[in-house]
Amino acid sequence: MILLPYGHEQTSVRRLPWVTLSILAACALSFVFSGRFSRVPSEDRRIGLEVEATLEYWTEHPYLRLPDEFRTLFIAPALDAQEQALGFRTHFEVAKPSLAELRAEQDEITARAERAVGSYQAHTLRRLGLVPRGGHAVGWLTHMFLHGGWMHLLGNMLILYLAAPFVEDVWGRPLFAVLYLAAGLVAGLFHVLTNLDSSVPMVGASGAIAGVMGAFLVRHGTTRIKFFYLFLLARGTFEAPAWLMIPLWFLCQLWMGFLTSHLEVGTGVAHWAHVGGFLTGVGLAWLVRTHRIEERFVEPAIKREITLEVQGAQEVVKGLVVRDTDPERAFRMLSLSVMNQPESPDAAGALWDLAVQLGHVAEVAPLVLRAITHQLCSGDVDLALDQWSSLVRHVPELEGDPRQFLRLAQALVERDRREEALIPLHRALHQAGGALEPNVALSIARLAREFAPSVAREAAERALAASTEPEISRRAQALLEGLSPVGTQRSIPLS
Secondary structure, three states: OEEEEEEEOOOOOOOOOHHHHHHHHHHHHHHHHOOOOOOOOHHHHHHHHHHHHHHHHHHHOOOOOOOHHHHHHHOOOOOOHHHHHHHHHHHOOOOOOOHHHHHHHHHHHHHHHHHHHHHHHOOHHHHHOEOOOOOOOOHHHHHHHOOOOHHHHHHHHHHHHHHHHHHHHHHOHHHHHHHHHHHHHHHHHHHHHOOOOOOOOEOOOHHHHHHHHHHHHHHOOOOEEEEEEEEOOEEEEEEEEHHHHHHHHHHHHHHHHHHHHHOOOOOOOOHHHHHHHHHHHHHHHHHHHHOOHHHHHHHHHHHHHHHHHHHOOHHHHHHHHOOOOOHHHHHHHHHHHHHHOOOOHHHHHHHHHHHHHHOOHHHHHHHHHHHHHHHHHHOOHHHHHHHHHHHHHHOOOOOOOHHHHHHHHHHHHHOOOHHHHHHHHHHHHHOOHHHOOHHHHHHHHHHHOOOOHHHHHHHHHHHHHHOOOHHHHHHHHHHHHHOOOOOOOOOOOOO
């Protein structure tokens, strides 16, 4: 079965995620320079030929002794070298050489074995990977930027791309860099402690990425992740919350780690590294949350930086300069800025304040609503909800995309402001008329079922009536069956 994540509800960030982009670039460049892009890399091919030549010579001269280091690296540990040699002698009739010939032959096999061992020791993954026994110290850092093949690289980079920008956006670049490196180092430690006698290098960013997944779980646990599945002849897509799917993945890593450690089942995957990295990410995210590091330190610093970036935009600068002397001109400049930069909370805030002052709130309400949606996606939830409260107070009949109102309702529910969430829920449900998409209607029903059953029932009925997809119809029907009969619904304030 193939199960592949390909997206989630978080769709935008406030700033370019430079740390994530740098990691992606470093992994890609390391992959190219390590020569791992061909099906059989040249380093692997050379080592294979040298090992084959050594073993072929040993087969022809089974009375010779293979060097211990060669035997340790290239002969299966379950087979004792002396027993192998004895087996060769029983199957081959070999003339006994003279003492001089024996010395020459032993020198030859030793030279061949040393060439193979030397090539192995000089291998890029051996020098820069994390080797539990006999490796280089630099491997503790460099291993998390190397990959063994195309699928290894692309799989890791996909998960990094899906999770990392959104953690970096809310934690800030320095703290995210600390997370990535700490998770990679702890992942390496877990791998070394569970493979103390191994001379096989571990490479890959998955241990560090597991830490990013752990932080994503704590910070964005309610986010619904989109998956593609392929099982036999069946294929399709589905959505599931991060709080369900990421822990299931972690339990799978624990189970596979147990199998590889205790039952000697080899998979070629460093499962314990994933466990160590994930626990590091969860632990750091827990510390960040409990000590309110994000609110106390990270968010103010990000806002100051964003303010400087916004002030660098020509329209905003000019608009702020002429706001007192020519407010109408400032209003036009700021409107253009928000239209071009909806992700800028400072520009949107300045425009909204000026619109309230001039009485132009209806004109810019769609622009400000769009900016609020960007802020919700980028993690600036409290500021976005404050702007939303002002917006809906001044424009009671506000219109917009149902998805925008649904995202606002989700944010309000997450902040335990369910009474306020009813306003955007009603907007999402009714403003689209008959054009409401079935999956959006189902999301409304799912969100409202705990505190607004009548809204949930109406949304589920609309999803059921409009859907042409059996899965959405099944979920809507199940949700309807789980709702209690419609009772008296209190009136909802809409202003």
